[in-house]
Amino acid sequence: MASVGLIGLGAMGTALGEALLRQGHNLFVWNRSAGKAASLIASGAQLAETPMQVVSSTDLTIICLVDCAAVTHVLDGVVGLAGRTVVNLTNGTPEQARGIADAVALADGRYLDGGIMAIPPIIGTPHALVLYSGDEAAYRSHRNTLEALGTAEFLGADAGLASLLDLSLLAGMYGLFSGVIQATVMAKAGNVPARQFSKLLTAWLQAMLLSVDDISARLDDHRFGQATSPLAMQLVAMENILSTSRQMGIDPGLIEPMARRIRQRVQRGGGADDISAIGDEISSSGSAVAAQ
Structure with a gap:
Protein backbone atom coordinates (compact mmCIF):
# COMPACT_ATOMS: atom_id res chain seq x y z
CA MET A 1 0.00 0.00 0.00
CA LEU A 165 -19.07 22.24 -9.00
CA ASP A 166 -18.62 21.70 -5.26
CA LEU A 167 -19.99 25.20 -4.62
CA SER A 168 -22.68 24.81 -7.28
CA LEU A 169 -23.94 21.59 -5.68
CA LEU A 170 -23.87 23.21 -2.25
CA ALA A 171 -25.86 26.16 -3.63
CA GLY A 172 -28.53 23.71 -4.73
CA MET A 173 -28.50 22.07 -1.32
CA TYR A 174 -28.80 25.35 0.58
CA GLY A 175 -31.59 26.49 -1.72
CA LEU A 176 -33.44 23.28 -0.93
CA PHE A 177 -32.81 23.61 2.80
CA SER A 178 -33.96 27.23 2.86
CA GLY A 179 -37.26 26.23 1.25
CA VAL A 180 -37.66 23.29 3.63
CA ILE A 181 -37.07 25.49 6.67
CA GLN A 182 -39.40 28.27 5.46
CA ALA A 183 -42.14 25.75 4.63
CA THR A 184 -41.82 23.85 7.90
CA VAL A 185 -41.88 26.98 10.06
CA MET A 186 -45.05 28.10 8.26
CA ALA A 187 -46.71 24.74 8.87
CA LYS A 188 -45.67 24.74 12.54
CA ALA A 189 -47.09 28.23 12.96
CA GLY A 190 -50.41 26.74 11.89
CA ASN A 191 -50.11 24.04 14.58
CA VAL A 192 -49.05 21.29 12.14
CA PRO A 193 -46.20 19.31 13.76
CA ALA A 194 -42.99 19.37 11.74
CA ARG A 195 -42.74 15.56 11.70
CA GLN A 196 -46.25 15.29 10.28
CA PHE A 197 -45.61 17.98 7.68
CA SER A 198 -42.30 16.43 6.61
CA LYS A 199 -44.10 13.45 5.08
CA LEU A 200 -46.10 15.72 2.80
CA LEU A 201 -43.09 17.91 2.04
CA THR A 202 -40.77 15.01 1.19
CA ALA A 203 -43.23 13.48 -1.25
CA TRP A 204 -43.86 16.88 -2.86
CA LEU A 205 -40.17 17.68 -3.26
CA GLN A 206 -39.44 14.26 -4.72
CA ALA A 207 -42.12 14.90 -7.34
CA MET A 208 -40.72 18.36 -8.08
CA LEU A 209 -37.20 16.97 -8.59
CA LEU A 210 -38.51 15.56 -11.86
CA SER A 211 -38.44 19.16 -13.13
CA VAL A 212 -34.66 19.50 -12.76
CA ASP A 213 -33.84 18.00 -16.17
CA ASP A 214 -36.36 20.26 -17.91
CA ILE A 215 -35.05 23.37 -16.15
CA SER A 216 -31.49 22.40 -17.09
CA ALA A 217 -32.41 21.85 -20.75
CA ARG A 218 -34.21 25.20 -20.91
CA LEU A 219 -31.20 26.98 -19.43
CA ASP A 220 -28.84 25.28 -21.90
CA ASP A 221 -31.09 26.19 -24.83
CA HIS A 222 -32.08 29.63 -23.51
CA ARG A 223 -35.69 28.53 -24.04
CA PHE A 224 -38.05 29.96 -21.45
CA GLY A 225 -41.45 30.09 -23.17
CA GLN A 226 -44.26 27.52 -23.42
CA ALA A 227 -44.38 27.09 -19.66
CA THR A 228 -46.69 24.58 -18.04
CA SER A 229 -46.76 26.80 -14.96
CA PRO A 230 -46.09 30.37 -16.18
CA LEU A 231 -44.43 32.89 -13.92
CA ALA A 232 -47.52 35.12 -13.76
CA MET A 233 -49.40 32.28 -12.10
CA GLN A 234 -46.47 31.41 -9.84
CA LEU A 235 -46.15 35.04 -8.76
CA VAL A 236 -49.64 34.90 -7.25
CA ALA A 237 -48.59 31.93 -5.11
CA MET A 238 -45.31 33.57 -4.14
CA GLU A 239 -47.02 36.79 -3.04
CA ASN A 240 -49.44 34.72 -0.96
CA ILE A 241 -46.52 32.88 0.67
CA LEU A 242 -44.93 36.20 1.61
CA SER A 243 -48.19 37.67 2.85
CA THR A 244 -49.14 34.61 4.90
CA SER A 245 -45.66 34.39 6.44
CA ARG A 246 -45.79 38.00 7.57
CA GLN A 247 -49.32 37.63 8.94
CA MET A 248 -48.12 34.67 11.02
CA GLY A 249 -45.13 36.62 12.32
CA ILE A 250 -42.63 34.65 10.20
CA ASP A 251 -39.72 36.34 8.43
CA PRO A 252 -40.08 35.42 4.71
CA GLY A 253 -36.44 36.29 4.05
CA LEU A 254 -35.43 32.79 2.99
CA ILE A 255 -37.79 32.81 0.02
CA GLU A 256 -38.19 36.52 -0.66
CA PRO A 257 -35.28 36.80 -3.15
CA MET A 258 -36.95 34.25 -5.44
CA ALA A 259 -40.24 36.12 -5.26
CA ARG A 260 -38.45 39.36 -6.14
CA ARG A 261 -36.86 37.83 -9.23
CA ILE A 262 -40.18 36.37 -10.41
CA ARG A 263 -41.86 39.75 -9.88
CA GLN A 264 -39.17 41.51 -11.89
CA ARG A 265 -39.48 39.06 -14.78
CA VAL A 266 -43.25 39.39 -14.88
CA GLN A 267 -43.07 43.20 -14.74
CA ARG A 268 -40.79 43.15 -17.80
CA GLY A 269 -43.30 41.10 -19.79
CA GLY A 270 -42.10 37.61 -18.91
CA GLY A 271 -45.32 36.44 -17.28
CA ALA A 272 -45.65 33.55 -19.75
CA ASP A 273 -42.11 32.32 -19.08
CA ASP A 274 -41.09 29.15 -17.28
CA ILE A 275 -39.47 29.26 -13.82
CA SER A 276 -36.13 28.52 -15.51
CA ALA A 277 -36.19 32.14 -16.75
CA ILE A 278 -35.04 33.16 -13.27
CA GLY A 279 -31.69 31.71 -14.27
CA ASP A 280 -31.59 34.28 -17.04
CA GLU A 281 -32.36 36.98 -14.48
CA ILE A 282 -29.30 36.19 -12.37
CA SER A 283 -26.84 35.38 -15.17
CA SER A 284 -24.48 38.02 -16.51
CA SER A 285 -26.37 38.16 -19.83
CA GLY A 286 -29.76 38.37 -18.12
CA SER A 287 -28.56 41.08 -15.75
CA ALA A 288 -27.27 43.10 -18.70
CA VAL A 289 -30.66 42.92 -20.40
CA ALA A 290 -32.42 43.89 -17.18
CA ALA A 291 -30.20 46.96 -16.83
CA GLN A 292 -31.18 48.30 -20.25
Whole structure:
Protein backbone atom coordinates (compact mmCIF):
# COMPACT_ATOMS: atom_id res chain seq x y z
CA MET A 1 0.00 0.00 0.00
CA ALA A 2 1.09 3.56 -0.72
CA SER A 3 2.45 5.96 1.86
CA VAL A 4 0.10 8.92 2.10
CA GLY A 5 0.46 12.27 3.84
CA LEU A 6 -2.43 14.06 5.50
CA ILE A 7 -2.33 17.67 6.63
CA GLY A 8 -5.30 18.88 8.68
CA LEU A 9 -7.07 16.79 11.29
CA GLY A 10 -10.41 18.42 11.88
CA ALA A 11 -13.54 16.27 11.74
CA MET A 12 -13.24 15.77 7.97
CA GLY A 13 -9.47 15.32 7.97
CA THR A 14 -9.70 12.70 10.70
CA ALA A 15 -12.37 10.84 8.74
CA LEU A 16 -10.11 10.87 5.67
CA GLY A 17 -7.26 9.49 7.76
CA GLU A 18 -9.41 6.73 9.21
CA ALA A 19 -10.51 5.69 5.71
CA LEU A 20 -6.91 5.54 4.49
CA LEU A 21 -5.82 3.48 7.49
CA ARG A 22 -8.70 1.05 6.97
CA GLN A 23 -7.36 0.44 3.47
CA GLY A 24 -3.94 -0.37 4.88
CA HIS A 25 -2.06 2.75 3.76
CA ASN A 26 0.99 4.00 5.62
CA LEU A 27 -0.18 7.38 6.89
CA PHE A 28 1.92 10.40 7.89
CA VAL A 29 -0.10 13.17 9.55
CA TRP A 30 0.40 16.74 10.68
CA ASN A 31 -1.88 19.22 12.40
CA ARG A 32 -1.16 22.56 13.99
CA SER A 33 -2.60 21.15 17.24
CA ALA A 34 -0.79 17.82 17.49
CA GLY A 35 -3.25 16.50 20.07
CA LYS A 36 -5.87 16.01 17.33
CA ALA A 37 -3.68 13.27 15.87
CA ALA A 38 -4.05 10.99 18.90
CA SER A 39 -6.78 8.71 17.55
CA LEU A 40 -5.06 8.25 14.19
CA ILE A 41 -1.70 7.57 15.84
CA ALA A 42 -3.38 4.95 18.01
CA SER A 43 -4.61 3.33 14.79
CA GLY A 44 -1.15 3.26 13.21
CA ALA A 45 -0.49 6.70 11.71
CA GLN A 46 2.86 8.42 12.17
CA LEU A 47 3.01 12.00 13.43
CA ALA A 48 5.21 14.40 11.47
CA GLU A 49 6.76 17.45 13.08
CA THR A 50 6.25 19.73 10.08
CA PRO A 51 4.21 19.82 6.86
CA MET A 52 7.51 19.52 4.95
CA GLN A 53 8.20 16.23 6.70
CA VAL A 54 4.79 14.93 5.59
CA VAL A 55 5.46 15.87 1.97
CA SER A 56 9.00 14.54 1.90
CA SER A 57 7.87 11.19 3.35
CA THR A 58 5.19 10.50 0.74
CA ASP A 59 4.40 10.72 -2.97
CA LEU A 60 0.84 11.85 -2.24
CA THR A 61 -0.16 14.48 0.32
CA ILE A 62 -3.80 15.28 1.04
CA ILE A 63 -4.63 18.65 2.60
CA CYS A 64 -7.91 19.36 4.37
CA LEU A 65 -7.87 22.62 6.31
CA VAL A 66 -10.37 25.26 7.37
CA ASP A 67 -9.87 27.44 4.29
CA CYS A 68 -7.55 28.01 1.34
CA ALA A 69 -5.69 30.80 3.12
CA ALA A 70 -4.52 28.17 5.61
CA VAL A 71 -3.52 25.89 2.73
CA THR A 72 -1.42 28.65 1.16
CA HIS A 73 0.20 29.38 4.51
CA VAL A 74 1.13 25.71 5.01
CA LEU A 75 2.47 25.28 1.47
CA ASP A 76 4.60 28.44 1.75
CA GLY A 77 7.00 26.43 3.88
CA VAL A 78 7.11 23.43 1.56
CA VAL A 79 9.78 23.13 -1.13
CA GLY A 80 10.97 20.40 -3.48
CA LEU A 81 7.71 18.93 -4.75
CA ALA A 82 9.25 17.30 -7.83
CA GLY A 83 7.58 13.93 -8.42
CA ARG A 84 5.06 14.53 -5.65
CA THR A 85 1.31 15.17 -5.79
CA VAL A 86 -0.67 17.56 -3.60
CA VAL A 87 -4.42 16.96 -3.32
CA ASN A 88 -6.27 19.87 -1.75
CA LEU A 89 -9.68 18.86 -0.36
CA THR A 90 -10.25 22.19 1.38
CA ASN A 91 -13.42 24.05 0.43
CA GLY A 92 -12.53 27.14 -1.57
CA THR A 93 -13.20 29.13 -4.71
CA PRO A 94 -12.14 28.22 -8.27
CA GLU A 95 -9.68 31.12 -8.34
CA GLN A 96 -8.10 30.01 -5.07
CA ALA A 97 -7.71 26.49 -6.47
CA ARG A 98 -6.03 27.79 -9.62
CA GLY A 99 -3.70 29.96 -7.54
CA ILE A 100 -2.61 27.02 -5.38
CA ALA A 101 -2.18 24.90 -8.52
CA ASP A 102 0.19 27.53 -9.93
CA ALA A 103 2.18 27.62 -6.69
CA VAL A 104 2.54 23.83 -6.64
CA ALA A 105 3.59 23.82 -10.30
CA LEU A 106 6.29 26.41 -9.55
CA ALA A 107 7.65 23.96 -6.97
CA ASP A 108 7.68 21.24 -9.68
CA GLY A 109 4.79 19.36 -8.07
CA ARG A 110 1.52 18.01 -9.42
CA TYR A 111 -1.80 19.33 -8.13
CA LEU A 112 -5.34 18.07 -7.79
CA ASP A 113 -8.14 20.12 -6.31
CA GLY A 114 -11.05 18.28 -4.77
CA GLY A 115 -14.57 18.87 -3.58
CA ILE A 116 -15.92 16.54 -0.89
CA MET A 117 -19.65 16.01 -1.35
CA ALA A 118 -20.14 14.10 1.88
CA ILE A 119 -20.20 14.39 5.65
CA PRO A 120 -17.46 12.80 7.79
CA PRO A 121 -19.43 9.68 8.88
CA ILE A 122 -19.79 8.42 5.28
CA ILE A 123 -16.20 9.07 4.15
CA GLY A 124 -14.73 5.81 2.90
CA THR A 125 -18.06 4.47 1.63
CA PRO A 126 -19.49 4.51 -1.92
CA HIS A 127 -22.03 7.10 -0.72
CA ALA A 128 -19.24 9.68 -0.37
CA LEU A 129 -18.56 11.52 -3.65
CA VAL A 130 -15.29 13.38 -4.11
CA LEU A 131 -14.83 15.56 -7.19
CA TYR A 132 -11.32 16.12 -8.59
CA SER A 133 -9.80 18.41 -11.19
CA GLY A 134 -6.31 19.39 -12.23
CA ASP A 135 -3.42 17.14 -13.25
CA GLU A 136 -5.03 14.13 -14.94
CA ALA A 137 -1.84 12.05 -14.88
CA ALA A 138 -1.62 12.57 -11.12
CA TYR A 139 -5.26 11.56 -10.74
CA ARG A 140 -4.78 8.36 -12.71
CA SER A 141 -1.60 7.56 -10.80
CA HIS A 142 -3.27 7.89 -7.40
CA ARG A 143 -6.85 6.96 -8.27
CA ASN A 144 -6.84 3.69 -6.31
CA THR A 145 -5.69 5.52 -3.18
CA LEU A 146 -8.20 8.33 -3.65
CA GLU A 147 -11.04 5.84 -4.03
CA ALA A 148 -10.40 4.78 -0.43
CA LEU A 149 -12.05 8.09 0.48
CA GLY A 150 -15.22 7.53 -1.54
CA THR A 151 -16.44 7.47 -5.12
CA ALA A 152 -13.95 9.52 -7.14
CA GLU A 153 -14.92 11.57 -10.21
CA PHE A 154 -12.40 13.44 -12.36
CA LEU A 155 -13.84 16.55 -14.03
CA GLY A 156 -11.04 17.93 -16.16
CA ALA A 157 -7.68 19.70 -16.34
CA ASP A 158 -8.91 23.07 -15.00
CA ALA A 159 -7.95 22.99 -11.33
CA GLY A 160 -10.91 25.25 -10.54
CA LEU A 161 -13.60 22.89 -11.82
CA ALA A 162 -13.90 20.78 -8.68
CA SER A 163 -14.35 23.88 -6.52
CA LEU A 164 -16.88 25.34 -8.95
CA LEU A 165 -19.07 22.24 -9.00
CA ASP A 166 -18.62 21.70 -5.26
CA LEU A 167 -19.99 25.20 -4.62
CA SER A 168 -22.68 24.81 -7.28
CA LEU A 169 -23.94 21.59 -5.68
CA LEU A 170 -23.87 23.21 -2.25
CA ALA A 171 -25.86 26.16 -3.63
CA GLY A 172 -28.53 23.71 -4.73
CA MET A 173 -28.50 22.07 -1.32
CA TYR A 174 -28.80 25.35 0.58
CA GLY A 175 -31.59 26.49 -1.72
CA LEU A 176 -33.44 23.28 -0.93
CA PHE A 177 -32.81 23.61 2.80
CA SER A 178 -33.96 27.23 2.86
CA GLY A 179 -37.26 26.23 1.25
CA VAL A 180 -37.66 23.29 3.63
CA ILE A 181 -37.07 25.49 6.67
CA GLN A 182 -39.40 28.27 5.46
CA ALA A 183 -42.14 25.75 4.63
CA THR A 184 -41.82 23.85 7.90
CA VAL A 185 -41.88 26.98 10.06
CA MET A 186 -45.05 28.10 8.26
CA ALA A 187 -46.71 24.74 8.87
CA LYS A 188 -45.67 24.74 12.54
CA ALA A 189 -47.09 28.23 12.96
CA GLY A 190 -50.41 26.74 11.89
CA ASN A 191 -50.11 24.04 14.58
CA VAL A 192 -49.05 21.29 12.14
CA PRO A 193 -46.20 19.31 13.76
CA ALA A 194 -42.99 19.37 11.74
CA ARG A 195 -42.74 15.56 11.70
CA GLN A 196 -46.25 15.29 10.28
CA PHE A 197 -45.61 17.98 7.68
CA SER A 198 -42.30 16.43 6.61
CA LYS A 199 -44.10 13.45 5.08
CA LEU A 200 -46.10 15.72 2.80
CA LEU A 201 -43.09 17.91 2.04
CA THR A 202 -40.77 15.01 1.19
CA ALA A 203 -43.23 13.48 -1.25
CA TRP A 204 -43.86 16.88 -2.86
CA LEU A 205 -40.17 17.68 -3.26
CA GLN A 206 -39.44 14.26 -4.72
CA ALA A 207 -42.12 14.90 -7.34
CA MET A 208 -40.72 18.36 -8.08
CA LEU A 209 -37.20 16.97 -8.59
CA LEU A 210 -38.51 15.56 -11.86
CA SER A 211 -38.44 19.16 -13.13
CA VAL A 212 -34.66 19.50 -12.76
CA ASP A 213 -33.84 18.00 -16.17
CA ASP A 214 -36.36 20.26 -17.91
CA ILE A 215 -35.05 23.37 -16.15
CA SER A 216 -31.49 22.40 -17.09
CA ALA A 217 -32.41 21.85 -20.75
CA ARG A 218 -34.21 25.20 -20.91
CA LEU A 219 -31.20 26.98 -19.43
CA ASP A 220 -28.84 25.28 -21.90
CA ASP A 221 -31.09 26.19 -24.83
CA HIS A 222 -32.08 29.63 -23.51
CA ARG A 223 -35.69 28.53 -24.04
CA PHE A 224 -38.05 29.96 -21.45
CA GLY A 225 -41.45 30.09 -23.17
CA GLN A 226 -44.26 27.52 -23.42
CA ALA A 227 -44.38 27.09 -19.66
CA THR A 228 -46.69 24.58 -18.04
CA SER A 229 -46.76 26.80 -14.96
CA PRO A 230 -46.09 30.37 -16.18
CA LEU A 231 -44.43 32.89 -13.92
CA ALA A 232 -47.52 35.12 -13.76
CA MET A 233 -49.40 32.28 -12.10
CA GLN A 234 -46.47 31.41 -9.84
CA LEU A 235 -46.15 35.04 -8.76
CA VAL A 236 -49.64 34.90 -7.25
CA ALA A 237 -48.59 31.93 -5.11
CA MET A 238 -45.31 33.57 -4.14
CA GLU A 239 -47.02 36.79 -3.04
CA ASN A 240 -49.44 34.72 -0.96
CA ILE A 241 -46.52 32.88 0.67
CA LEU A 242 -44.93 36.20 1.61
CA SER A 243 -48.19 37.67 2.85
CA THR A 244 -49.14 34.61 4.90
CA SER A 245 -45.66 34.39 6.44
CA ARG A 246 -45.79 38.00 7.57
CA GLN A 247 -49.32 37.63 8.94
CA MET A 248 -48.12 34.67 11.02
CA GLY A 249 -45.13 36.62 12.32
CA ILE A 250 -42.63 34.65 10.20
CA ASP A 251 -39.72 36.34 8.43
CA PRO A 252 -40.08 35.42 4.71
CA GLY A 253 -36.44 36.29 4.05
CA LEU A 254 -35.43 32.79 2.99
CA ILE A 255 -37.79 32.81 0.02
CA GLU A 256 -38.19 36.52 -0.66
CA PRO A 257 -35.28 36.80 -3.15
CA MET A 258 -36.95 34.25 -5.44
CA ALA A 259 -40.24 36.12 -5.26
CA ARG A 260 -38.45 39.36 -6.14
CA ARG A 261 -36.86 37.83 -9.23
CA ILE A 262 -40.18 36.37 -10.41
CA ARG A 263 -41.86 39.75 -9.88
CA GLN A 264 -39.17 41.51 -11.89
CA ARG A 265 -39.48 39.06 -14.78
CA VAL A 266 -43.25 39.39 -14.88
CA GLN A 267 -43.07 43.20 -14.74
CA ARG A 268 -40.79 43.15 -17.80
CA GLY A 269 -43.30 41.10 -19.79
CA GLY A 270 -42.10 37.61 -18.91
CA GLY A 271 -45.32 36.44 -17.28
CA ALA A 272 -45.65 33.55 -19.75
CA ASP A 273 -42.11 32.32 -19.08
CA ASP A 274 -41.09 29.15 -17.28
CA ILE A 275 -39.47 29.26 -13.82
CA SER A 276 -36.13 28.52 -15.51
CA ALA A 277 -36.19 32.14 -16.75
CA ILE A 278 -35.04 33.16 -13.27
CA GLY A 279 -31.69 31.71 -14.27
CA ASP A 280 -31.59 34.28 -17.04
CA GLU A 281 -32.36 36.98 -14.48
CA ILE A 282 -29.30 36.19 -12.37
CA SER A 283 -26.84 35.38 -15.17
CA SER A 284 -24.48 38.02 -16.51
CA SER A 285 -26.37 38.16 -19.83
CA GLY A 286 -29.76 38.37 -18.12
CA SER A 287 -28.56 41.08 -15.75
CA ALA A 288 -27.27 43.10 -18.70
CA VAL A 289 -30.66 42.92 -20.40
CA ALA A 290 -32.42 43.89 -17.18
CA ALA A 291 -30.20 46.96 -16.83
CA GLN A 292 -31.18 48.30 -20.25
